[in-house]
Amino acid sequence: MDNRPIPYKIYLEENEMPKQWYNVRADMKKKPSPLLNPGTLKPMTEEELSQVFCQELVKQELDEETPYFDIPEEIAGFYRMYRPSPLVRAYCLEKKLDTPAHIYYKFEGNNTSGSHKLNSAIAQAYYAKKEGLKGVTTETGAGQWGTALSMACAYFDLDCQVYMVKCSYEQKPFRREVMRTYGAKVTPSPSMDTEIGRKINAEFPGTTGSLGCAISEAVEAALTQEGYRYVLGSVLAQVLLHQSVIGLETKTALDKYGIKPDMIIGCAGGGSNLGGLISPFAGEMLRGEAKYQLIAVEPASCPSLTRGVYAYDFCDTGKVCPLQKMYTLGSNFIPSASHAGGLRYHGMSAIVSELYDQGLMEARSVEQTAVFEAAQTFARIEGILPAPESSHAIRVAIDEALKCKETGEHKTIVFGLTGTGYFDMYAYQSYNDGAMGDYIPSDEEITRSLKNLPQV
Amino acid sequence: MDNRPIPYKIYLEENEMPKQWYNVRADMKKKPSPLLNPGTLKPMTEEELSQVFCQELVKQELDEETPYFDIPEEIAGFYRMYRPSPLVRAYCLEKKLDTPAHIYYKFEGNNTSGSHKLNSAIAQAYYAKKEGLKGVTTETGAGQWGTALSMACAYFDLDCQVYMVKCSYEQKPFRREVMRTYGAKVTPSPSMDTEIGRKINAEFPGTTGSLGCAISEAVEAALTQEGYRYVLGSVLAQVLLHQSVIGLETKTALDKYGIKPDMIIGCAGGGSNLGGLISPFAGEMLRGEAKYQLIAVEPASCPSLTRGVYAYDFCDTGKVCPLQKMYTLGSNFIPSASHAGGLRYHGMSAIVSELYDQGLMEARSVEQTAVFEAAQTFARIEGILPAPESSHAIRVAIDEALKCKETGEHKTIVFGLTGTGYFDMYAYQSYNDGAMGDYIPSDEEITRSLKNLPQV
DSSP, rough: OOOOOOEEESSSGGGOOOOOEOOOOGGSSOOOOOBOTTTTOOOOOHHHHHTTSSSSHHHHHHOSOOEEOOOHHHHHHHHHHHSSSSSEOOOHHHOOOOOOOEEEEEEEEEETTTTTTHHHHHHHHHHHHTTOOOOEEESSSSSSSHHHHHHHHHHHHHHEEEEEEHHHHHHHHHHHHHHTTOOEEEEEEEEESSSSHHHHHHHHHTOOOHHHHHHHHHHOOOOOOOOEOOSSSSSSSSHHHHHHHHHHHHHHHHTTTOOSSSEEEESSSSSSHHHHHHHHHHHHHHHSSSOOOOEEEETTTOHHHSSSSEEEEETTTTTSOOEEEEEESOOTTOOOOOOOOOOOOOOOOHHHHHHHTTTTTEEEEOHHHHHHHHHHHHHHHHHHOOOOOHHHHHHHHHHHHHHHHHOOOOOEEEEEEEBBBBTTTHHHHHTTTTOOOOOHHHHHHHHHHTTTOOOO | OOOOOOOEEEEOGGSHHHHHHHEEGOOOSSSSOOBOOOTTTTTTTTHHHHTTHHHHHHHHHHSSSSSSSOOOOOHHHHHHOOOOOOEEOOHHHHHHHHHSSSSEEEOOOSSOOBBBHHHHHHHHHHHHHHOSSSSEHHHHSSSHHHHHHHHHHHHHHHHEEEEHHHHHHOOOOOHHHHHHTTOOOOEEOSSSSSHHHHHHHHHTTOOOOOHHHHHHHHHHHHHTTTTTTEOOOSSSSHHHHHHHHHHHHHHHHHHHHTOOOOOOEEEEEHHHHHHHHHHHHHHHHHHSOOOOOOOOEETTOOOOOHHEEEEEESSTTTTSHHHHHESSHHHTOOOOOOOGHHHOOOOOOHHHHHHHTTTTTEEEOOOOHHHHHHHHHHHHOOOOOHHHHHHHHHHHHHHHHHHHHTTTTTEEEEEEEEEBOOOOOOHHOOOOOOOOOOOOOOOOOOOOHHOOOOOO
């Protein structure tokens, strides 16, 4: 243990960086329910999953018993270029809030993809390369995942085909150009390159696309090209495994200075960042070694944990992917046009859902304008312009710190700052102009959407 | 000295961070020539300068003898939020180039302003606040300096008025919104708020503005509002003093691992990054303690060091600022529309000019398409998407590493990576589309521009 005063930023030494990823399922007595084949309603087999995903990744996806997976040296080498990410003590924010709480944030935005997505993108690209594939296909909405994957593929000299929701392709030209700079082929979806794309274009001329449609095109592109597989940036167990590097680094940094957190807060869309951040802490709780308050923060406009049900549902609107048991609002649920694109998902990672259902975690929903108010406060005092997604965690961290001010408690709050908002300035403009609103779906809306759950 | 293997990123501990800035003029036997009053052609006095600049900054500007200035604790506290910046060993780039050279880069882009400009912005805002001022005014072109100053002013709760060249204001809405998020008032220049702005608007209806005009408006705004001063992000000696933090950290990091660089490379616009990076090394050379190859890299489209003359000239096109002896292409020189906006300045810092004139430094000019080729290579292999300005240094670093490959020399190359290119995606788009060209001014063009030098 290091007895020096706690610096503003705790950086691990290279030799302190995690050498293995942690699979929290190994410590769960009750495991998440298996993925089901949407046709047979039977658990997906290794063989079935291997038609879409790389083999090594399928193994990681299905393995519920192995607690640690070695991080291959090729991936560790790439991690060393942008990791360890700093665990920052928010001294300035604490002072501004005049709170007795200690606030820390794990900042994942100091890389060109601008978010934590790179942690899994580089792993998925590596296994694809190792398997001798020519390339990978994926979809992207806001563009963070597509950017991360483009960077990873450039590094391993792998072809990268990104189906980008057409309205984002047109409204976010900068994201598109970053991907192109890294050599990716970016196609607006729906395109005329795939059968499903042509079908949708014929049916809905002039459509600006959807994430569900882009997923369907990317999966089709993987299945119809020799040497290609499909990759996904969130929700899956393999992604949470790779993202455990966030939580492992956080825990090592805290332990190094003898800091015991009271609560750990993360924003939740598909659950990849949150799952990665909390998993070593949840592991300790599952093993009965420690107790933490783990908090998932979701947008009030898309409240899968706080207002959804725990049931088997489709992962995509096109209903071609396996069924997953998760907290869901129904695959037909269409979230309002929130600016936190990365959190607009109707469901939630199966692992996060199961941890929540077991009572290891709590969840809160927050409204958009309150989130941007927190984002602006944070930017002005801590310097970093946060992504709208990350700012959901900031909102709750500030609220908790202000509660401590009232009660006089010296709680230690850790939250995940998943990324930067440099490509989200339209959202900030809307807030700066006072033109941003809030939207909370009605009970009827959610009930209606949940009527379409598959019968399992 | 640390005997461990050299990590990918060398981070200093907080207690190893510089506690003082270094003033290279103190070690120069022949000093840079003084600023002259454009009316009297006599050296500017402390009193004259204090009408425009903060007093403490005027002292720093005029002091040629004091080698070290203490960094006030308030500034050091802000530095600790985003500094030390990493000195990165470019292992992956070395491998890709198959060079025996060792390449390091000092990366200044890991903060929301996206560049090194914040190092001086926070110092200038601090002194303004300490002097009891209400606010500061400045101009910005591409927007890096304006963003940095907005962040600094938000931190010290100081009013910030930015005159942004109108075409940039319209073409770079994201930069504008970042500044507004930090609470700055951003006005497109020429505006109707100032006398000079109204005059220019009347004379040239529909003009999209220029940096020279924006400077004039910002200076007028500072002079006509009680409690305001004007601040500038480059060229001045005070700015190079603050930016010495880059070079000091670099030197400490190198010394920590016993690394002796052979060459140090930086891009040069007004000279703030280059001057800051090289100053401790130039200091050693001036004191006869060491020898390095120092290289300034400028765009072929705006070659002040390589094709300009060393003479007194106006610092601004409006000719309201003091005269400075520097390498210049003439204040009427209009650089072609290069994408490296931060390097489109007709002159050069007086300190850098004098060091160059004394033969302590060499200079090279590089063409835009070659720069973007280097930028793309770097991005794909080292992960970071560099700013067009910074990529000038990358180009020469790669060229030197490739020379080492031919000769078999194991040179140690250090270059300054001043910032990221996230707000420069139109430039990358132009390169990605194969639509980017090169432009080199003719001898006649430069000779014509130099005819208007003031008679001193």
